[in-house]
Amino acid sequence: MQLDFTTFSLPLFATATETADSSLVLAAVLLSMVVIYLASKVGGELSNRFGLPPVLGELVAGVVVGISVLHLLVFPEGGADSSNSLIMTFLQTTGGLNPAAADAVFKTQSEVISVLSELGVIILLFEIGLESNIKDLVAVGVQASVVAVVGVVVPFTAGTVGLMAFFGIPAVPAIFAGAALTATSIGITSKVLSELGRLNSKEGQIILGAAVIDDVLGIIVLAVVASLAKEGSVDVGKVIYLIISASSFLVGAIVLGNVFSNTFVAIAKKLKTRGGLVIPALIFAFVMAYFAAAIQLEAILGSFAAGLVLDETDERVELQKQVLPIADILVPIFFVTVGAKTDLGVLNPAIPSNQEGLVMAVFLIIIAILGKVVTGFSVFGQPQINRLAIGVGMIPRGEVGLVFLGIGSSIGILSKPLEAAIIMMVILTTFIAPPLLRLVFPEPTTATAIQEMLLDNSSGKSLVIESPDSQDDK
Amino acid sequence: MQLDFTTFSLPLFATATETADSSLVLAAVLLSMVVIYLASKVGGELSNRFGLPPVLGELVAGVVVGISVLHLLVFPEGGADSSNSLIMTFLQTTGGLNPAAADAVFKTQSEVISVLSELGVIILLFEIGLESNIKDLVAVGVQASVVAVVGVVVPFTAGTVGLMAFFGIPAVPAIFAGAALTATSIGITSKVLSELGRLNSKEGQIILGAAVIDDVLGIIVLAVVASLAKEGSVDVGKVIYLIISASSFLVGAIVLGNVFSNTFVAIAKKLKTRGGLVIPALIFAFVMAYFAAAIQLEAILGSFAAGLVLDETDERVELQKQVLPIADILVPIFFVTVGAKTDLGVLNPAIPSNQEGLVMAVFLIIIAILGKVVTGFSVFGQPQINRLAIGVGMIPRGEVGLVFLGIGSSIGILSKPLEAAIIMMVILTTFIAPPLLRLVFPEPTTATAIQEMLLDNSSGKSLVIESPDSQDDK
Structure with missing residues (x-):
């Protein structure tokens, strides 16, 4: 017909x-x-x-x-x-x-x-929070902080100084480009770790903790360089406000967790209609995401904190089971959209304006990779740890790098070649990190998996080994 | 702080x-x-x-x-x-x-x-399709068709003639208002049936089948009256096209089902990454919803057909389990939005323009209820059936009634009081149906439930008794 x-x-x-x-x-x-x-x-x-x-x-x-x-x-x-x-x-x-x-x-x-797609990454971080354990994260807190700080200071300094020395870039745009090098995409890294079944390894927890701290540091760095670029000076009050609000939010969420988790379970147990568990959980995640955004952090930090708090409740296992298909249908929207928005046109060397950018891009990419890989070697007191894996896990700039770029473009301080170079750096670090992580983090052997299972059970935590096949319970 | x-x-x-x-x-x-x-x-x-x-x-x-x-x-x-x-x-x-x-x-x-909210109702009908059985629906096909046709002819005739005779409304707006009386909200009815655990009863299947046919009839009626109102004549070609495309779509979907369901299972079994079952299912549901919308049916008919087809596969039970939390988070958006968009201001008798509308509304509401309740008594060859329940199940006009109203308003043929009267009729029939259905459909007794379970198992169909508490497996 x-x-x-x-x-x-x-x-x-x-x-x-x-x-x-x-x-x-x-x-x-x-x-x-x-x-x-x-x-x-x-x-x-x-x-x-x-x-x-x-x-x-x-x-x-x-x-x-x-x-x-x-x-x-x-x-x-x-x-x-x-x-x-x-x-x-x-x-x-x-x-x-x-x-x-x-x-x-x-x-x-x-x-x-x-x-x-934004709801997708909010749900992704909520799920990652549900799979993580506050105690494990706090246990690696000092190492994670060192990794995060090194991962901000090294690429920022090397990038800014290098751009000024080798390419004659003025101080303010060089500082901005250096700042863009400090980001870490918690979304990409945590998803890859989850897919490799390494989220709950010591390396995984350090990377996750460092990525969270890095997100907060990145927001503070961004505030500093944006006010420097716009007004030529730094608003110290704003920086202090950001540091205080970010720390209060994260510490507050964890402290609140112990109080709130009992209330949550009590409410969820009383509800008799459909969605009696998952809807209250999403209300909590969305409220936290809103608060995080309202105090100028990122929404995903809020949903991550909500996931961490709810992971402490008895409903953890059932909630993880129900969030799984919701994440399955929302999270891919985020990753496909990130890819779809990436314009590979900047990589075309036939376009003259790309050529200058390509040279700068090579420099930025080297700094971006080395500046994060060294962070693994700043971990102390852990002789057995896979230092390379930690450094590699911090490489992807992802959506956070693009936020820096967006702000920089809107202020109008970045030259066309420098902008193209930053885009290339973001693309390459984002796409290279998953296969590199796979390389430095081989599949867990059966022995490791059993060991992890025993450790998990002994700490009263349910077994969640995330691997590409683990959800395949058809 | x-x-x-x-x-x-x-x-x-x-x-x-x-x-x-x-x-x-x-x-x-x-x-x-x-x-x-x-x-x-x-x-x-x-x-x-x-x-x-x-x-x-x-x-x-x-x-x-x-x-x-x-x-x-x-x-x-x-x-x-x-x-x-x-x-x-x-x-x-x-x-x-x-x-x-x-x-x-x-x-x-x-x-x-x-x-x-539209994705919510698409997922709702997909889930209802997954819970329904093509054979059961075909078995009640003749009864459902009679119920649907009676439920269109009686309210349409009584409404149009009554408005012209008692209220002196001109023929074209009277016909339009009569047409608005023919709709049945498959969303509201099927959700209530599902909540009462009666979706798979004979009455439930007749109501569901009749509501589907009614949706199709309603679209044809709307096409006829809209072209009558706009051009003063009926475009016969368009009406024939709609009848052919609607019938082909529904029959085609069911025939295709047997062919496609095997392919679907084969593909889903090959997928090893997360969402390997639910993502292909949603692709199918969204493609069908798009096709239904493209041939001028409603998108929800497409996702309902997709659900029916996938209900025939081996993956039925696992798919129902995974769609459950997705429906839990999307479906409430639809119902709350329908309520939020309802302006009860038209019910205020202190506003003069409402008074004339209120009198007409009383008339329309009586026709709307009686015109659908009689449909139950048109069911033949089923002495044991709950005829009142079938009639009551057809009462809610819901979002379909609002579509009629929207088209009528945009053409500009409805007077303010008549428009208000139609809104009141839609609101009242939508809100009265759930408690009425609950009244005429008492909770299934344990004996009935066991009988249904045995019947279900004997036909090789898994047991799905939907009740408010059944998902409460915390």
Whole structure:
């Protein structure tokens, strides 16, 4: 049956503009989700076949469907409009999307997918929090702090000084680029650790703790350099406020945890309708995420803290089980979107403005990798520890690096080549970390797994060994 | 520690408009979700304590937090702007939301929540499809068709003729109002049936089948009256197209089911990474939802068909288990949003324009209830069946009734009092159906439950008795 869609294109809604928009937005979102899910599964499975972490495949698949290659999933941030989006073109030819309305539908669809991807990383960090243990994190607190501080100071100093000395970059943009080198993407690192089954190893806990501290340090560094760039001076009051609020939030969350966890269990036990456990848990996670964002930290730190607190309750195991499929459908949206927003065009050496950037990029990438790898060797009192793994785990800049870049661009202090060099540094560190981590962190042997299981049971903690196959309980 | 949020309001993002927007949109969405989840749990639990279906409590709680009472969750469709939204006011005083940017953030936040609520009802119908059985539905196909046709013809005729005879309404708006009386909200009805543990009873299957057919009939009726209202004549070609496409879609989905279900299981078994079952299932559900929307049916019919097809596979039980928490977090967004968008202002008799509407509303409500209750008595060859329950199950107009209203308003053929009367009819039938259904459908006795279990097992179908407590496996 050959149907002519263009003639019959949604005639019912032709006059009802608002209804037409919302039904077309829904159609566009549904198609985007199908593209994201297909990309995440094809990428993740292929990556897994080659012995690489699935999340790397999801990122690469995101690049393939995104602005760099197929243009199926594009976002207005990069200057794209509806004519750049294949999904919008498809809707215009088959779904009766009016070209005049296309830009509005495109913008709304992009915003919905962006929010879904942000909810994805919030849920990811909530799940990572649920899988982590406050005591384990506190036990490695001093080592994690040293790793975090070294991982901020070394790349920042080397990057800033190098850019000024070798490339003649003025002080303020050089300081900004140096600051962008300090970030660590807790999302990418924790996901890879989880996929390798190493989240609860000593190395995993140090990396996770350092990444959390690094996120907080990064926000403070960003505040300092942003006010330096904008006003030429540093607002000391603001820096003190950020340090106090960040520390209070993290310590407060942990202290509050012991009080709140009992109340939470008592409430959840009283609820008799569907979602009686997972809805209160999400309310808590979203409130904490909101608070973290409100005091100028990142929302994901809030949901991570919420996960840590709820991990202390009796409902831990049941909650982990219920959050699993929710994370399964939301987290891939985040990784595919990060890939889709990555414009590999900056890597094209045929474009003259890229050439200067490429040279700076090589320098920044070397500093970015070495500056984090050395952090592993700053760990003391742990002779048996895999120092290389810790350093490698701190490499990916991911979405945090992109936030630095976004602020820098908006202030207008970065030259085009320097901006391109920072993007390349972010892309390369993000994509190289998962396979490198896989390399320095071989699959746990059966002996190690059993040892971990015994350790876990002896501490009264349920066994959660995360490996690509562990959820495969079909 | 007394913090002055206004002074320190997101200073980092002050110059980065795009970043500021997206972080404020996220904050607004997080707050809205917290409001929705709190409302759904408080409403659902209270309703359950009073022996009423939880979904009624979610709807009422939605009304309380929505445009009618608290103004926490408002939407631009009703003419509200950011100054009507308490969440926006809250963000302006605490989160550093710039009044100039408030309208944009409000609009985006509303669109995100609307899309999430539409995804919620898509997942709800997918879950209902997974809980239903094609064979059971086909077995009651003839009865369901009779119920659906009677439930369209009786209210339509009585409503149109009555409005013309008693109220002197011209033919075209009377026909439109009559058409609005034909809808049945499959979302509300199926959710209540599921909560009462009656989805798989014979009555439940007839109601579900009739509601599906009614949805299709309703779309055809809407096409007819809309073209009548706009052009003064009926586009016969369009009506024939709709009838053919709707029938082909539903029959095609069921036939395809037997072919596709094996392919699906084969693919899902090969996937080794996380979400290997639920992601392919959602891809299928979203593709079907998109196709249904593209051929001018409703997206929810597509996801229902996808659920029916996947219910035929071996992965049924595992898939139901994984979809459960996903539905738990998405479905309440739909019901609370429906409540929040309901403006009870039309019920205020102190406003003169409401008085004429109130009289018409009483008439429409009587027709709306009686016109559907009689459908139960059209069921033949089933002496033991609960005829009243079937009729009551068809009463709620819900979101489908609101679609009719939206189209009618946009064409501009409805007078203000008639429009108010239709809104009142939709509100009352939607809110009265859950408690009425509870009344005519007492809790299944243990004997019935055992009998159903034996029947279920003998047909090789796993036991799924849905009751408010059945998911409560903490």
